[in-house]
Amino acid sequence: MNGPRCGDTRSRPGRLGAADGGVALLTMVGGLVVSAVALVAVVAATDLSVAAARARTAADAAALAAAGQSPLAAGVDDPAGAAARVALANGAHLEAVTLGAWPVRVEVTVSVSPAAPLVRSLAPRARARAAAALRPP
Numbered sequence: 001m002n003g004p005r006c007g008d009t010r011s012r013p014g015r016l017g018a019a020d021g022g023v024a025l026l027t028m029v030g031g032l033v034v035s036a037v038a039l040v041a042v043v044a045a046t047d048l049s050v051a052a053a054r055a056r057t058a059a060d061a062a063a064l065a066a067a068g069q070s071p072l073a074a075g076v077d078d079p080a081g082a083a084a085r086v087a088l089a090n091g092a093h094l095e096a097v098t099l100g101a102w103p104v105r106v107e108v109t110v111s112v113s114p115a116a117p118l119v120r121s122l123a124p125r126a127r128a129r130a131a132a133a134l135r136p137p
Helices: 018-067 079-089 117-122
Strands: 093-101 105-112 126-133
Touching: 018 079, 018 105, 018 117, 018 126, 079 093, 079 105
Parallel strands: none
Antiparallel strands: 093 105, 105 126
């Protein structure tokens, strides 16, 4: 009898032995772990990028709203209130309003936190600053 016997653990062409199966399983699990970590990193980077874009948008809108409150623009002279309302409507928190050359120029600073809880706990809030100015007639 020349064929393989029952319990024969010698390697045969095209078949995995017991040791080969264990290595394949470890390689597959390692690949899955690396893929999961890469996916989390991509999601975190995307979330931070979106938060930064939202902060820039909110800062621009808040600065324009604050400048619109200038008496030169027929506003009611409440730049901080207008900036805070617009920042909040854009999902941001108004941190500062600088009225350096009021009623002609205003500068605002806002911050936005990332959406994902994991990213929010590890990364700082995205901050943005914007300025708006009126050109007197």
